[in-house]
Amino acid sequence: MSDIVLKTEGLTKYYGGVHALENANFMLRKGEHVAIMGDNGAGKSTFVRQITAVEQRTSGKVSFYGNEVNFKTPLEAREAGIETVFQNLALADDLDVPSNLFLGRERFLFKLGPFSILDSKSMRASTRDALVKTGVKIPNLSNSIRRMSGGQRQCVAIARTATFASKLIIMDEPTAALGVAETAQVENIIRNIKANGEPLILISHNMRQVFDLVDRIVVFRRGRIVANLKKTETSGEEVVQYITGAKQAEENILAA
Amino acid sequence: MATETHGVGGLVYDKSKREWPGEVNVLIALVVMVALFEILGWIFLHDSFLFNTRPDVHTLFNNQRLSAIFVQLAVQGIIAVGVTQVIISGGIDLSSGSVLGATAMISMSFAQTALVNGNPNPKAIFGPAFMDLPIIIPVIVGLACGVIAGMISGGLVAYTKIPPFIATLAMMVAARGVSRWWSNGNPISFPTAEFNSIGTGIRPFLIFLGVGILFQLILWFTKYGKHCYAVGSNEEASRISGIKVDRHKVLTYTIAAMLAGLAAVVIISKQQTAQAGMGMMYELDAITMAVIGGVSLSGGRGSIIGTFLGFLILSVIISGFIFLGVNAYYQEMVKGVIIAGAVVLDQWRQRAGSAGRK
Numbered sequence: 001m002s003d004i005v006l007k008t009e010g011l012t013k014y015y016g017g018v019h020a021l022e023n024a025n026f027m028l029r030k031g032e033h034v035a036i037m038g039d040n041g042a043g044k045s046t047f048v049r050q051i052t053a054v055e056q057r058t059s060g061k062v063s064f065y066g067n068e069v070n071f072k073t074p075l076e077a078r079e080a081g082i083e084t085v086f087q088n089l090a091l092a093d094d095l096d097v098p099s100n101l102f103l104g105r106e107r108f109l110f111k112l113g114p115f116s117i118l119d120s121k122s123m124r125a126s127t128r129d130a131l132v133k134t135g136v137k138i139p140n141l142s143n144s145i146r147r148m149s150g151g152q153r154q155c156v157a158i159a160r161t162a163t164f165a166s167k168l169i170i171m172d173e174p175t176a177a178l179g180v181a182e183t184a185q186v187e188n189i190i191r192n193i194k195a196n197g198e199p200l201i202l203i204s205h206n207m208r209q210v211f212d213l214v215d216r217i218v219v220f221r222r223g224r225i226v227a228n229l230k231k232t233e234t235s236g237e238e239v240v241q242y243i244t245g246a247k248q249a250e251e252n253i254l255a256a
Numbered sequence: 257m258a259t260e261t262h263g264v265g266g267l268v269y270d271k272s273k274r275e276w277p278g279e280v281n282v283l284i285a286l287v288v289m290v291a292l293f294e295i296l297g298w299i300f301l302h303d304s305f306l307f308n309t310r311p312d313v314h315t316l317f318n319n320q321r322l323s324a325i326f327v328q329l330a331v332q333g334i335i336a337v338g339v340t341q342v343i344i345s346g347g348i349d350l351s352s353g354s355v356l357g358a359t360a361m362i363s364m365s366f367a368q369t370a371l372v373n374g375n376p377n378p379k380a381i382f383g384p385a386f387m388d389l390p391i392i393i394p395v396i397v398g399l400a401c402g403v404i405a406g407m408i409s410g411g412l413v414a415y416t417k418i419p420p421f422i423a424t425l426a427m428m429v430a431a432r433g434v435s436r437w438w439s440n441g442n443p444i445s446f447p448t449a450e451f452n453s454i455g456t457g458i459r460p461f462l463i464f465l466g467v468g469i470l471f472q473l474i475l476w477f478t479k480y481g482k483h484c485y486a487v488g489s490n491e492e493a494s495r496i497s498g499i500k501v502d503r504h505k506v507l508t509y510t511i512a513a514m515l516a517g518l519a520a521v522v523i524i525s526k527q528q529t530a531q532a533g534m535g536m537m538y539e540l541d542a543i544t545m546a547v548i549g550g551v552s553l554s555g556g557r558g559s560i561i562g563t564f565l566g567f568l569i570l571s572v573i574i575s576g577f578i579f580l581g582v583n584a585y586y587q588e589m590v591k592g593v594i595i596a597g598a599v600v601l602d603q604w605r606q607r608a609g610s611a612g613r614k
Contacts, residue, residue: 054496074496090496094489094556095482103486104498106479114480114507131264139263 003030004066005168005199006051011060013046020046022223024060027256028168031197033190035210038220039243044203047220048170052084053077065167075104081167085157085174093146097138098127100145101160130163131155134189151182162189169193170201175209187213207236218255219243228255278550278557278605282565282598289569293576305579321579323458325571329541330460331356331526333567334519336542337468338512340563341475343546345508346488346555347413347420351427352516352542355405356535357435359520363398364530365438367391367447379445391450395521402517403510405431410509414502424509428539436532445529455526463522464567467515472560484508488555544591545570548598552606569594 004027011024021043028034036044050057053071062069064080071077078084091100102123110117127141136155138148145153154177161169171190175183190213193200204210210217211231219227219242226249227242241247293305303309308318335352342349368377370387377387405427412423453459475481483504486494495501519538524530549566551558570591577587 075498078496078498086496090490090493092486092489092493092556094485099482099486103494106482108479112478114478114483114504115474116479117477118479118482120477128264136264141263 004028005030005032005064006201007063008051009061009063011047011050011062012058013043013050013055014058019223021050024225025254025256026218026225027254028199028201031194031199032216033194033200033202033214034216034218035214036201036203036218036220037205037210037239037243042220042243043223044220045172046223048084048172048201048203051077052082052170054086082170083161083164083166083168084170084172085154085161086172091145091153091157094144096144097131097141097156098123100156101127101130101163103160105164126163130159133192134159134162134185136185150177151179154178155182155185158186158189162193166198168199168201170203172203173205174202175204175206183209207239210239211236221245225249225253225255228253278602279559279562279565281601281605282549282562282569286565286569286572289572289576293572293579296580300580305576321575323461325568325575326461327458328574329545329567329571330464331519331523332538332541333461333464333545333564334467334522335512335516335538336545336563336567337464337471337560338515339539339542340546340549340551340558340560341471341484341508342420342512343543343551343553344475344488344555344558345484345505346491347424347505347508348543348553349409349424349509349512350421350539351405351409351424351431352512352519353535353538353540354428354431354435355402355513355516356520356523356538357532358405358431358438359398359401359517360524360530360534361435361438361444361532362401363394363517363521364444364447364524366397367394367451367524368444369446369448372446377446379443381439381444388448391448391454394447394451395454398517398521399514400517402514402520405516406510406513407506409513410506413509414505432532435534439532441532443529443531447525447528451525452528453525455522455524460522460526463518467518468560468564471511475560480504480507485556488557490556541570544595547595550598550602552602553599566598 006026006028008024008026011021011026013021024047036047038044049055051062052074053076054074064082069080071080092103095103098120107119107123108116109119124141131138134155136152136159138152145156154174158171158174161171175186178186187209190200190202194213202210202214215231217227217229217231217234217239218225219229219239221243227239229239238247242249290306297303297305304318306317306321308315335356339349339352365381366386366389368380368387370377370384372378380387409424409427412418412426413420475484483494483499486499487501487504491501520535523534545566546558546563547553547566548569549558549562549564551562573590573594574587577584
């Protein structure tokens with residue numbers, strides 16, 4: 001039991017009459033990288049939003065490192081160690097790169113409540129280190145994020161997640177808007193995370209990427225988990241059959 | 257060296273092609289405006305707008321005009337320092353003029369002198385025990401009134417999720433009511449001599465300047481300042497990132513109203529009287545200064561330096577029109593044009609910027 005990072009039992013979310021997520025039983029072990037696949041509206045993002053407390057679940061249980069948790073806000077989830085790269089990036093457009101990387105967890109020279117003096121030098125230096133590690137190309141750290149390409153912004157968001165090493169990292173389509181080189185960079189970041197033994201949930205539509213990076217693939221369809229496939233025991237064809245519904249699963253699968 | 261110190265990943269960064277800060281444009285506009293009044297002055301009046309032309313005075317500048325430019329809007333300037341922070345955080349504050357009015361009445365009641373020319377003070381609000389108090393008392397009362405008003409409107413915005421426009425509109429109406437109710441609409445006058453000294457001469461401007469510098473430094477170097485820009489730029493991202501957005505909002509509105517309280521102390525000291533109608537439309541002057549100075553009404557962008565330049569532009573217009581002997585009604589019309597022009601220019605700039613043009 002002790003190697004289980006995240007466990008959901010009967011996780012369910014209704015939006016009014018819409019059953020966006022129904023009875024999802026999911027498990028993630030230490031150091032494991034799992035991909036979540038499925039068509040649009042299959043419930044992938046809904047699933048992530050319940051875990052990270054961006055929304056409150058209708059019913060079901062979530063345990064994190066063996067303890068049942070009921071996060072009220074995304075902040076609580078983050079403080080517990082769940083770092084998320086959201087599909088719509090959580091960046092402040094008018095701030096520069098270091099400010100975004102350290103948003104909400106600034107370093108200080110001098111503590112004085114809200115008027116604490118920021119340690120900009122040290123934050124800038126750490127930002128540079130973090131970005132060099134991830135191989136991001138950014139011409140000027142002091143430019144506001146507004147002025148940057150989608151890829152650069154995504155890399156900043158991911159660098160932020162990777163910098164504050166955590167107990168669980170969730171990425172919701174991290175390469176959807178990226179060019180070839182930038183996608184490769186993000187994939188490198190994910191490999192680094194794997195090498196460090198940190199668990200990860202990756203939502204992606206990219207079959208090659210998924211087979212390249214993760215250990216296990218969980219397929220969502222119409223709000224239910226319909227398949228739980230070890231990468232070594234499946235093929236792209238089988239995954240697609242589950243995604244499109246050509247292949248049906250037995251009821252209430254346990255994705256473990 | 258140039259590329260190494262700015263970015264990562266070896267992209268070339270050309271420092272010389274860097275975009276100007278928006279404040280530079282405002283400064284240019286200010287200089288152009290002063291030059292325009294100078295030229296018009298020589299053409300129509302054979303006199304200088306800015307420089308001294310009187311043979312019996314030996315100064316370079318026309319000091320009277322300069323001090324008028326600095327002082328005539330200083331009270332609104334103090335308000336604008338607070339309003340700037342609210343706007344950067346993505347809000348708006350319509351209540352500052354009324355808060356000034358209410359605070360002026362209450363604060364003045366604690367600043368009165370017992371004897372006027374040997375007779376008891378005819379405008380006394382309280383009994384003799386509250387006369388001739390040390391100067392610090394009315395000042396603290398004024399700031400405290402502002403803090404209370406700010407906590408109420410900030411609390412409304414943060415915790416009831418009323419749009420800031422509505423919440424501060426409610427405070428604007430209510431605070432004006434307080435200022436009329438306090439002495440049944442009667443003016444309150446005859447403050448102590450020490451209290452009068454706060455607002456004499458150029459001091460209102462110096463207070464404005466001091467407050468402006470203080471809060472510009474706070475915006476640049478503190479957590480509060482960073483969070484102003486973060487919340488104004490993307491409130492949801494700020495919340496997810498762990499910024500206590502609600503608490504931050506209460507703080508910004510409280511600071512803004514506290515500065516309105518300070519402005520009240522300055523204006524009653526300068527005019528030596530408090531009236532229920534004081535500060536009317538000051539909130540709009542303050543917002544105008546910020547907008548002219550490049551503070552974005554959608555939040556996330558701007559500075560107090562910009563607002564200060566906006567203050568100078570407004571004040572130069574007033575002085576310039578008086579100098580040229582133009583009817584005061586035109587002032588308002590020109591002000592309107594300038595507000596619209598400033599926002600349009602700022603939007604063009606933003607669009608050009610995000611299209612990647614330099």
